[in-house]
Amino acid sequence: MSDSHIPPELITNILSHLPVKSLVRFLCVSRQWYDLISDSGFVKKQLNRSVETNRDRTVILLEHDGSHCGNGFSFNFDDDEDQFCNAVKMYPPLQHCDILDCCDGLVCLLKGREEVVIWNPLLRKYRKLPSEKPKGVTNFWFPQFAFCRDHQNDDYKVLRLALFHYNDLPIEIKVYSLKSQRWKKVEEQWPNKEICHWDSASLNGVVHWLVADYGVLDKESLLAFDLASEKFKLYTTPVSPDLNQETRLEVFGGYLCFLVNVFEEYNDVWFMKEYGVESSWTRIYKIERDAVNWDFELFEYYKPLMFSKNGKKVLLEEHRKNNAILVEHNVEKIYSKNLIWYDLEKKQGKRVKNWSFPDAFRTATCIGSLLLLDGDNVVDPWQRNASPSEGLNLLLKAVDELENEMQEG
Known part of the structure; x- marks a missing residue:
């Protein structure tokens, strides 16, 4: 036959x-x-x-020892067990790199200031982006990247902000298109805003940052850049800024997610249930200090990675305060040391026990994809x-x- x-x-x-x-x-x-x-x-x-079935869900870990990123590891996601299978060693296309973002099974990696790769870890294939320095500038700049899908143009794009040590130079914005395989300078000017946290969040072809007026960090707002229209838009956040809390943006469960960590007290997680509608911010869950059996005050925040299939648990990546390191140009990065299952009904957290995990790592969550x-x-x-x-x-x-x-x- x-x-x-x-x-x-x-x-x-x-x-x-x-x-x-x-x-x-x-x-x-x-x-x-x-x-x-x-x-x-x-x-x-x-x-x-x-996407519909959450099939081939895989968690990627890039080892970080405090000075450089080393080996890559992966393990299939099994939400029926508190213990994951042993992590399998992987071979990233860049050595000593960092994870920028992930989308549709693709992971964006960065080495140094200019070496960027889009990698499909399940296929073991990648695309290296051409190097692109700001014109007329040598060493007095540092980049900030984002990666997501432009649904309107059916394309995957990398956005790069070039920030300069001299305040009189405007932020340069460039976008790399995987379809055209080239960089393009964006003519739209960066608003008169200061980025509060370097990690951006990308959803629906839009990149988001938490920003504030220069020198006025207690008036935080959400800045969005649409990769299709190449226009900026400002939104309000669900919680007013406070010096006793730390805030972050993530993408979780298909929603734009706003995280609030009130020091030593609790972690709040909000969803923008209807994208672009500020009144649709909804608190999804709250992690109280008593919900975990470890020193709550040691952690910056708990990053949600994915729901279990039954929606009753959340896989979290804990970000330790004392695990912060300064990378090039004194940009702070936080690296995790543990993964946690948080039960939304029982309101309890439990660490994932796996001896094959590296001591410290950055994560990416992937679905099965044939892209690249x-x-x-x-x-x-x-x-x-x-x-x-x-x-x-x-x-x-x-x-x-x-x-x-x-x-x-």
Whole structure:
């Protein structure tokens, strides 16, 4: 029996339900399968299924020892256990790099001030961006990056702010398009605002920062930059600024997320339930000091990574206050030492126990994606060729599994 006996539309539907690891192996089955899996329409279909089902969820850890980033590790996300499987060593395309952001299974990495890579860790493929220095400036600048998808133009973009030591120089804004593979200078001028925290949050093709008027940090607001229109917009935050609290922006559960840490007391998490509508800010959960059995005052805040599939737990990354380091140009970075399961109903937190985790790390959460299938290869220890007969057997097995799932549903 050969796959020619199976209707092409059925093969396409079945393959779109399979994990990325299997699809990569199936590229070697035949020319027909290679063309099908690498087709842009199939890549989008597979990505949409991954987004809808949270399939192939993987947590990426980049080791950090306080002076440089080292090895990469990954583990599949299993929300039925408090203990994760042993982390598997990975090979990032850049050594001593840092995680900037992640989107649709792609992770954006940075080394130094200019070396930027977009990496698909499940595929072990990447795209290196061309170096782009501000014109007429040598060493008196430092960058701030963001990465997200421009849905309107069906593109993935990296935004770079070039900030200068001299206040009389305006912030330079450039955007790299993965589709056009080039940098473009943005003509829109940066507003007269100071960035309060260097970590941005990207959602719906818009990059967000917490900002304030220069020298007036107690009047915090949310600044948004739309990558499609290349325009800025200001929003209010759900909580008034206070010197006794620390605030952060994240993207969590598909929403723009505002975190408030009132020192030694509690962590608040708010969602903008309807994007762009300031009145839709809603508090989702609150972590009280008594909810955890460790020194609450040692932590800057708890970064939410993802919900469990039943929505009753949140996986958190703890950011220690005493684990802050100063990197180039004295920009503060916080690195984690633990992951935590927080039960929303019981209001209790429990550390994830895993001896294979590095001592300190930065995280990225990924879903299964075939994006960058045409990118450059990273050394890939697990990939192997699949024979046509093996491919057909696995496809038939997938048919059985899909039928069982439909019967159970």
